[in-house]
Amino acid sequence: MKQDSSYLQCCKECNSVIKIANSDQNHTAYCPNCDEILQQGSSWSLTRCTILAIAILILLPFGLSFPLMNIDLLGVPIYASVWGGVWKMATSGYAITAFMVLFCSVIMPVAFASLVVLIALQRLIKQRPHYSLLLLSKAQQWVMLDVYLVALGVAAFKVREYAQLHFDIYLSAFLITAVSMTLLFIKIDLKRMWQEFYPEYHNVSPDCSSDVQLCSVCEYTFAEQIMDKKGQLRCPRCESNLSVSEKVKLQRVWATLIAGTIMMIPANILPISSTLFAGSISADSLISGVMLFIDMGSYAVAAIVFIASIFVPFSKVAIIFYLLLAIRYRWKHNIHRQLKLLHYVHFVGRWSMLDLFVLALMMSLVERGQIISFSVGGAAVFFGSAVFLTMISSSNLDAKMLWDIHKEKK
Template identity: 55%
Template sequence: MDTTAPQNTFHQLTHCTECGALVSVPNLVARQTAECPRCHHTLKSADRWSLKRCAFIALSILILMPFALKFPLISINLLGSPIHASVWDGVWKMATAGFPYTAFLVFLCAIVTPVFFALLVLLLRISQMLNIKPRNVLLTINYLKPWVMLDVYLVSIGVAAFKVREYADLHIDIYLIAFVFTALLTTLLFIKINPKALWNDFYPEHQHIQNMSEQNALCCCTNCEYSFEHAILNRKNQPTCPRCLHRINIDDSLILQGTWATLIAGIIMLIPANLLPISSIYLAGAPSADTLMSGVISFINMGSYFVAFVVFTASIFVPISKILIMIYLLLSVHFQWRHSIKWQMRLLHIVHFVGRWSMLDLFVLALMMSLVTRGQIITFSVGPAALYFGAAVFLTMISTSLFDSRLLWKIYDKQYSNTGTKH
């Protein structure tokens, strides 16, 4: 926390949802941030925009959305005929060409979630004006944020442009400016909106504990990051958070089972994703199929080394390394490996950050379907590996979201209590 500002006398107790430590947090003034002294997770921040300002950003995003998603972003001239590519056209042509499930994955991450995210921010502002408690809206925003991938799609436009320029002249359409601004505003909204602070704004009757003598009785909800004394019971007689009604104190074995199940399913999906063709190009009747790795090699042969590096990182290195890291972390919990907790947490943060970028390949495929359609001298087709690859990305992202980092800190606490020294 910034110590240059005047210190406050009022403190509240809160559990760190990342390491489980109980921390006394003071009231903050503008631009101050309180961090957990053990894991440096942000517990509270006063550096945020008002919901009114966030709503204006969300409204701007919704105004730009039709131009960013429906109108052409890039185009090519093929035999004198202009062919345009837009986000919606890519999804539509992929679905009508016989790949509806793959198209649905692209549609979900590139169109549905960005629109709904902006709409939910507007709903929060309306709820604030009407004095309504939007529990479900706040819950949905937490779940939705990792799946909004306009920034990933923006990079995929550059990759598709390098890929298609080998066959035809490429032109940038003016509506690409609208897409760039939409992606930037969405990223800005991610940074400036604070769901935890909004929970406190909309539910002020749920106050944090202030008395240190009550610390042993505190419960913690990882969903809305609320620390409280007494849980309430749901219809199944399970303890739940009194603020967001999310189940708490879930058994560690259930967390591990869910994490393992989705991770193993992702591994199974990744095998055909790497072995089968992910795309096919028919040039003058001659077919040319590409797997994930051969696609990288083709960029290298074209001399586009940076694009090859981006595609290799997003499509091959990130998915495989993410799986290896998750297996290591899970085995660390099962076998109580006493490795460096800082290193383990750094690996977990990396997995959370890079996982969504693996969707880049599917976005490139959607753009290529829009640019190089059937019936022309050049025909592009999505391969069977695309669906397996998209499923692997989704399953591994779900797996990392299910994993509870406090399981690793329990091993660290046990080690510290036995040795009396930090590692």
């Protein structure tokens, strides 16, 4: 009699229990209920991901500290780099805003690639990377080199009206690093890493008669019940606390969303930047910055800035509010449309950091004390805080709460 090689897997989005064939690990398995990926078939091995991470770490010093572009102002070349913009912003009295830019463009990219290399080293010395895997799963959403790459183009269009602009050869290092980091995001499979380092935690057999549960952190489907001394349910593999109630999760979402919404008021009222040119000062808010690009005839850039700085933040807040109200009042709306809205929120939230990256580049290019001077406005710190808070809010919004309402309807 042929042994059944299939196993049970809980979907992290709709919480359905799906039977998956274990015959070929190179195929991608999808949930038939919500199309969520249950098994990633196109992922790379840890060795290949480590090689790519090492290449990223080699290129990062060139891409972050060396000049990406420069302007010629009265015969004097002025260079702009990622680190130079952060340093200029911090030393000019905008330390909090500078730290936000530093965190997303320097600290987290270095940390993410370093964690991949660290996990490979831990495998060599036969050590289990428990905390490394947990940190790696949290770090990915805060790596924003792709957003910074778009910010380079926006800053280039903004500066060219004041001086002649040139791109440096080190821009290629930053471009290759950003593309490589995106490829690493696509090809790395944390679930498979957990299985490789913790092989004693087997998949649940289809013959299992107990109720199965899913750990949302390491995506381990298990049937056993493990309680700590406080009576809280723990994941057998990563030991994460799984007893956080739905009420507490919703309180976290409401708290961060309300705080982020409050931050958006001064972020849109106060000027986000000011420019001194030929003796006249021009203070720009988010919307006036968009109008400036329209007046310059740069409609594509104006559209990018409008979408990233105004449309995305407001639409994100509106969608999260709607989903929270749908959960609170048990609105039985189309579940697939609600999930599309939730996926939209998860995807676009990070792109709102575009404005802060542009400010950092402008601070690096346009120095004070010359004919032209650029400074950050009071709205920057509020805008950055709103972006961070709404990202935290959306990450705490659980899709299973929406599916519970849908299952009640059915």
